[in-house]
Amino acid sequence: MAPSAITEPIIRITALDTQFGSQVIHHNLELEVRRGEVLGVVGGSGTGKSVLLREIVGLQQVTAGSINVLGTEVTNCGADAQKILRRNWGVMFQEGALFSSLTVAQNIQVPIRELTEFPQWAQDEIARVKLAMVGLPPDAGMKLPSQISGGMKKRAGLARALALDPELLFLDEPTAGLDPISANQFDELIKNLKATLNLTVFMVTHDLDSLVAICDRIAVLVDKQIVVGTLDELMEVDNPWIQEYFQGPRGRAALGHKERN
Amino acid sequence: MLKRSARKTRDSRELGTFEPKADGDRMKVTLTGPWDVPTVMAHQQTMQKFATDPSLEFAKQSVIDVSGVTRLDTVGAIAVSLLRERLGRYGEAEITGAHDGQETLLEQIASFDAQPIPPPPKRTSLDRIALLGEWAVGIGYEARSLVGFFGELSVVFYRLARHPSRLRITSIVSHMQQVGINAMPIVGLLAFLVGVVLTFISGDQLQRFGAGIFIVNLIGIGVLRELGILITAIIVAGRSGSAFTAEIGTMKINQEVDAMRTIGLDPMEVLVIPRVIALILMLIPLGFFANMVMIAGGALMASLTLGVTFAQFVTQFQSAVALHHLWVGMVKTPFFAFVIAMVGCFHGLQVAGSAESVGQQTTQSVVQSIFLVIALDALFAVVFWQIGW
Numbered sequence: 001m002a003p004s005a006i007t008e009p010i011i012r013i014t015a016l017d018t019q020f021g022s023q024v025i026h027h028n029l030e031l032e033v034r035r036g037e038v039l040g041v042v043g044g045s046g047t048g049k050s051v052l053l054r055e056i057v058g059l060q061q062v063t064a065g066s067i068n069v070l071g072t073e074v075t076n077c078g079a080d081a082q083k084i085l086r087r088n089w090g091v092m093f094q095e096g097a098l099f100s101s102l103t104v105a106q107n108i109q110v111p112i113r114e115l116t117e118f119p120q121w122a123q124d125e126i127a128r129v130k131l132a133m134v135g136l137p138p139d140a141g142m143k144l145p146s147q148i149s150g151g152m153k154k155r156a157g158l159a160r161a162l163a164l165d166p167e168l169l170f171l172d173e174p175t176a177g178l179d180p181i182s183a184n185q186f187d188e189l190i191k192n193l194k195a196t197l198n199l200t201v202f203m204v205t206h207d208l209d210s211l212v213a214i215c216d217r218i219a220v221l222v223d224k225q226i227v228v229g230t231l232d233e234l235m236e237v238d239n240p241w242i243q244e245y246f247q248g249p250r251g252r253a254a255l256g257h258k259e260r261n
Numbered sequence: 262m263l264k265r266s267a268r269k270t271r272d273s274r275e276l277g278t279f280e281p282k283a284d285g286d287r288m289k290v291t292l293t294g295p296w297d298v299p300t301v302m303a304h305q306q307t308m309q310k311f312a313t314d315p316s317l318e319f320a321k322q323s324v325i326d327v328s329g330v331t332r333l334d335t336v337g338a339i340a341v342s343l344l345r346e347r348l349g350r351y352g353e354a355e356i357t358g359a360h361d362g363q364e365t366l367l368e369q370i371a372s373f374d375a376q377p378i379p380p381p382p383k384r385t386s387l388d389r390i391a392l393l394g395e396w397a398v399g400i401g402y403e404a405r406s407l408v409g410f411f412g413e414l415s416v417v418f419y420r421l422a423r424h425p426s427r428l429r430i431t432s433i434v435s436h437m438q439q440v441g442i443n444a445m446p447i448v449g450l451l452a453f454l455v456g457v458v459l460t461f462i463s464g465d466q467l468q469r470f471g472a473g474i475f476i477v478n479l480i481g482i483g484v485l486r487e488l489g490i491l492i493t494a495i496i497v498a499g500r501s502g503s504a505f506t507a508e509i510g511t512m513k514i515n516q517e518v519d520a521m522r523t524i525g526l527d528p529m530e531v532l533v534i535p536r537v538i539a540l541i542l543m544l545i546p547l548g549f550f551a552n553m554v555m556i557a558g559g560a561l562m563a564s565l566t567l568g569v570t571f572a573q574f575v576t577q578f579q580s581a582v583a584l585h586h587l588w589v590g591m592v593k594t595p596f597f598a599f600v601i602a603m604v605g606c607f608h609g610l611q612v613a614g615s616a617e618s619v620g621q622q623t624t625q626s627v628v629q630s631i632f633l634v635i636a637l638d639a640l641f642a643v644v645f646w647q648i649g650w
Binding site: 087100103105116117119122124125126127129130131132133138141142146162164165195196197198 | 297298301302305332334335336339343362365366369370373376377378379380381382614615617
């Protein structure tokens with residue numbers, strides 16, 4: 001890959017403002033996500049992490065500013081450009097957001113069916129591989145979302161997000177509500193997928209362990225803006241919230257693990 | 262069709278190439294460029310034709326050269342593995358020239374259990390019969406739990422009758438507002454329209470016999486005994502019974518009901534009783550209101566189309582319609598209200614699991630309460646006929 005392609009950001013957000021009524025969520029927010037990195041987004045509740053994710057994937061209108069994803073302006077683009085974008089990104093929602101009337105395999109096939117022209121046997125084959133990739137047994141494919149556990153729903157949601165091999169993967173709290181073992185497995189999974197599929201991952205999370213384990217850089221939402229850097233860089237930032245976050249007991253515990261490993 | 266495929270084609274990026282070359286018993290397949298979703302889609306038919314070609318049988322040694330592949334995604338890797346698997350049936354087949362990441366991906370895919378996703382179990386005709394049985398038994402169970410719920414409700418009512426201070430007055434008043442006052446516009450409008458239509462259609466028939474004035478008897482007795490209350494009950498079942506189910510059901514999904522129990526609040530006392538009392542208290546005036554509006558609609562239509570003036574209408578009404586017809590209608594309202602509220606709350610508490618269940622239970626609630634209201638109405642008709650009212 002040419003060097004320019006490496007440095008060229010896959011997402012570029014400039015001068016973003018978000019306002020709900022008189023409540024300002026983001027003001028003059030700037031962020032660049034580099035190709036091939038795992039970016040963890042953290043912040044206190046109500047700082048607009050999920051809102052930011054929703055704005056990037058076009059589910060939420062921005063008040064002002066620009067969001068550029070894969071060279072396309074999300075805030076203002078035509079239907080065709082949107083189609084291409086949707087094919088090149090995958091979004092995993094918190095609870096998996098599986099369509100409840102479809103089986104897990106059919107859920108994975110929804111984007112394939114909608115955006116490609118593969119025959120059914122090929123779709124089945126893709127669904128089978130994706131299921132195995134996210135660590136689900138083949139017979140999970142025939143089950144309905146109501147018949148599987150929360151952790152399995154998340155995995156199935158990830159499989160659906162990965163159905164068309166996106167370049168960019170959005171994860172909304174992927175490890176929230178999982179037991180530590182499943183959460184570790186999920187971290188490993190993301191790490192492996194990133195290595196084999198060359199993914200760029202934008203991950204909203206609260207899980208300090210997964211921040212330490214898999215994120216290349218961390219973006220912190222404070223004071224309506226974003227401070228971004230590697231873990232070590234952020235430790236040096238002179239901001240009370242950031243200090244509290246990484247130097248608090250939980251933060252130290254997670255970092256301690258890192259040093260021991 | 263053309264439009265559809267145009268919509269599905271991707272950005273005009275370059276596609277990978279697929280070149281098979283046979284040389285005696287050796288087969289070499291060269292892949293170059295990006296092997297991703299668009300490429301596989303583009304070569305899908307060619308590859309399938311190639312893979313099912315009978316002449317492949319001669320290929321004893323096959324090589325798939327992927328050294329020229331610039332990008333390999335899962336779908337591309339699946340295609341390559343399938344090709345290898347196919348060629349491997351006739352002789353040796355290997356993949357050469359994979360880069361590090363591609364190698365891992367190909368290995369990973371090859372390592373997956375080749376077991377296909379089992380299809381969802383098919384329904385046989387025996388299953389259908391079994392389903393019918395299950396449905397019937399389900400109805401039996403549900404009827405039983407509804408009776409059980411009725412019993413529970415009676416016990417709580419008895420308990421509250423002994424300790425009336427535990428009644429939640431604020432909650433009752435708030436529900437009275439919702440199920441009574443707020444329902445007046447829609448009940449009034451529909452009652453008026455039914456009155457108008459009824460008079461219009463039956464008046465037309467009566468006039469052929471020159472008996473136009475008897476529309477007053479028909480409307481008066483019909484509305485007071487049956488229609489006014491029945492229509493009101495059906496509207497309220499659809500409007501408030503369903504709301505009860507949805508409200509309580511949502512609270513169940515949110516675990517609010519569980520939270521109440523752990524604090525020591527009885528959901529029957531807190532959620533069900535206020536709704537039942539509120540609906541009983543409000544359906545009586547609501548039914549009376551509907552009666553009056555429906556008769557008013559009839560009177561208006563009678564004066565417009567049948568030439569029965571308002572004064573004539575009132576005089577005829579006084580002489581033809583005895584007061585007990587009103588009581589026959591009104592006495593049914595508390596029973597209807599009780600059934601609607603009970604069924605609504607029962608199904609709300611039956612909600613379990615997902616939000617989908619709220620929808621199912623709400624449907625059930627409306628269907629059952631309307632069914633029970635009409636069945637109860639028929640029962641009342643028989644009783645009143647027996648006692649000669």
